[in-house]
Amino acid sequence: MANIIETAKGAGLFSTLLTAVEVASLTAALESPGPFTVFAPVDAAFAALPPGTVQTLVDNPPQLACILKFHVLSGAYSRSELVEQASWESLEGAAIPIRCAEPFEVKNASVLSADIVCDNGIVHVINRVMLPG
Amino acid sequence: MTVTTPATALPPSTHPFAEVVERLEAGGSMLPDTPENLMQIIGIYKAYAVPMDFYWRDLLYIAERVFLDPLPAFKYFPSQEYLDLPNSYAGDASKLRIWRGPATAHPELLAFMDKGEAGKLPKLLHHLWHDRINMEFAEACTDAMFWHQGMGGRFYDYLESDAYKANAERAILAYFKGNPLMLGLHKLFPEMFLEQVRKLSYYANLGLFWEVMAPVFFEMSDIYDEGGFSGVPAAIDFLVNGIFAVAGRPIYHHVYIGGECIEIIPKPAGFTWLYEAALPYVEAVFYRTAPFRGTKSYNAQAGQVPSQQADFHYGILYADVFPVGSAGIPPTLLMQDMLHFLPPYLVDLYRNHKRGEDDILVQLGITFQRSMYNVTSAVIQALRCALLFPLDDPDPEHLKANRAFFEAQLDRFLRPEARLRDVQTQDYR
Numbered sequence: 001m002a003n004i005i006e007t008a009k010g011a012g013l014f015s016t017l018l019t020a021v022e023v024a025s026l027t028a029a030l031e032s033p034g035p036f037t038v039f040a041p042v043d044a045a046f047a048a049l050p051p052g053t054v055q056t057l058v059d060n061p062p063q064l065a066c067i068l069k070f071h072v073l074s075g076a077y078s079r080s081e082l083v084e085q086a087s088w089e090s091l092e093g094a095a096i097p098i099r100c101a102e103p104f105e106v107k108n109a110s111v112l113s114a115d116i117v118c119d120n121g122i123v124h125v126i127n128r129v130m131l132p133g
Numbered sequence: 134m135t136v137t138t139p140a141t142a143l144p145p146s147t148h149p150f151a152e153v154v155e156r157l158e159a160g161g162s163m164l165p166d167t168p169e170n171l172m173q174i175i176g177i178y179k180a181y182a183v184p185m186d187f188y189w190r191d192l193l194y195i196a197e198r199v200f201l202d203p204l205p206a207f208k209y210f211p212s213q214e215y216l217d218l219p220n221s222y223a224g225d226a227s228k229l230r231i232w233r234g235p236a237t238a239h240p241e242l243l244a245f246m247d248k249g250e251a252g253k254l255p256k257l258l259h260h261l262w263h264d265r266i267n268m269e270f271a272e273a274c275t276d277a278m279f280w281h282q283g284m285g286g287r288f289y290d291y292l293e294s295d296a297y298k299a300n301a302e303r304a305i306l307a308y309f310k311g312n313p314l315m316l317g318l319h320k321l322f323p324e325m326f327l328e329q330v331r332k333l334s335y336y337a338n339l340g341l342f343w344e345v346m347a348p349v350f351f352e353m354s355d356i357y358d359e360g361g362f363s364g365v366p367a368a369i370d371f372l373v374n375g376i377f378a379v380a381g382r383p384i385y386h387h388v389y390i391g392g393e394c395i396e397i398i399p400k401p402a403g404f405t406w407l408y409e410a411a412l413p414y415v416e417a418v419f420y421r422t423a424p425f426r427g428t429k430s431y432n433a434q435a436g437q438v439p440s441q442q443a444d445f446h447y448g449i450l451y452a453d454v455f456p457v458g459s460a461g462i463p464p465t466l467l468m469q470d471m472l473h474f475l476p477p478y479l480v481d482l483y484r485n486h487k488r489g490e491d492d493i494l495v496q497l498g499i500t501f502q503r504s505m506y507n508v509t510s511a512v513i514q515a516l517r518c519a520l521l522f523p524l525d526d527p528d529p530e531h532l533k534a535n536r537a538f539f540e541a542q543l544d545r546f547l548r549p550e551a552r553l554r555d556v557q558t559q560d561y562r
Contacts, residue, residue, distance in 0.1 A: 050518075062383070066403045133516070
């Protein structure tokens with residue numbers, strides 16, 4: 001089985017996310033045994049942000065890392081486990097609320113594809129970049 | 134972001150400000166979309182941006198250079214280096230250019246600093262005669278942010294952390310090196326200078342916030358002069374895009390002592406412009422601030438001042454501009470600053486209304502109030518965009534969530550002091 005980074009690379013939907021993870025020096029962490037739960041925004045989610053947003057973050061890796069860590073939980077949780085709790089603490093520190101079980105929505109993002117199992121965790125594909133708050 | 138009509142319409146809102154809810158749901162502002170409102174808000178943004186260009190430079194100068202000077206008599210005299218400090222969002226070298234103008238201090242600002250109202254005199258006389266930019270206003274804003282704290286974000290918590298205390302201690306010891314009196318005081322009262330450093334960290338915070346806003350407002354004024362804004366919603370769009378573009382800008386506090394840079398709040402601490410500067414600023418300054426001692430006085434013992442800081446409502450969104458506009462208090466200082474840089478079309482407008490030039494400070498104060506309802510609308514739209522759903526989301530549940538958010542924001546203007554109702558009409562001047 002592949003790890004989270006290899007899985008994301010293979011899917012071909014996450015080039016912005018992978019670049020961001022690289023710039024924020026989080027690649028090694030996501031290749032480590034973990035396990036992690038990752039809410040992975042597709043490229044279109046980043047493209048939907050107003051112009052300049054991603055560039056400013058890429059220019060400032062620590063700030064970018066905060067936003068990315070908001071998409072990661074410590075521990076591997078499947079959809080059925082996630083919906084049992086109202087909110088989960090992200091690696092960034094702020095809580096990620098589970099908005100709806102059916103359809104599966106996390107904060108203001110819809111889960112496009114859930115439960116992609118990797119060596120070191122589980123990936124849920126989402127349609128929007130989530131921001132803390 | 135483009136203005137779109139929701140695909141699935143919800144039943145009409147039953148909120149007392151239903152009309153405003155509807156406007157926000159269409160991507161608009163709390164301020165009605167009229168040509169005069171557009172003219173007023175953009176004109177005052179320009180008049181605000183010029184002193185703001187001084188405020189941010191001097192705030193950073195004080196936070197980074199004046200630092201703990203026990204007798205900071207010259208803190209309002211930023212060095213040439215700070216007047217030339219390239220704005221990160223203007224000038225040819227900018228990585229993310231928002232304003233097409235130069236990166237150094239605005240020419241109108243430099244001209245005013247040179248001559249003021251009184252003409253060419255030594256700098257010190259301009260200062261003592263108060264014929265200058267009123268930095269006291271900027272400091273009152275930092276005080277409001279420092280005092281209210283706990284408004285979301287983690288900046289304040291960081292000021293209590295061991296990492297911060299260690300960095301501040303290092304800076305204090307370096308600054309007072311070879312000064313046994315001040316070092317002795319520091320030993321006796323170890324919290325005293327630390328608290329001053331915390332206050333200065335808010336100077337850096339607000340300086341970095343305004344460094345962004347000045348070029349945003351200059352650019353809006355330039356676009357308006359070229360006929361580039363179709364209406365108030367277009368101005369909202371520009372602001373929302375601006376907020377997003379710089380949302381991730383680092384907020385930090387560096388201090389330069391004897392050629393060495395001490396990072397009291399380092400950039401890698403991860404603080405961002407949106408969460409640690411913009412949102413707390415809006416909350417502290419637009420909504421809360423403090424009951425100013427104008428011609429109107431408040432009796433705290435009689436419960437006229439709320440017991441909870443979160444309930445404070447003395448910001449520009451609630452201000453009765455006339456009594457608040459008494460001499461010497463922070464909002465009047467800003468009005469006085471803006472008076473010097475009004476575009477001619479606003480001066481003409483004020484001349485033709487109310488008491489003409491005699492009450493121009495009140496009239497421009499009310500224009501400022503309108504413009505800040507517009508900035509607050511942009512912040513509300515930016516938060517909706519960041520935390521909720523697009524305005525044209527096909528899912529009615531998402532639209533309901535957006536509406537609940539808008540209505541909750543407008544609930545803050547239900548109290549009688551709020552001016553939201555007044556700014557709906559043009560004859561409130």
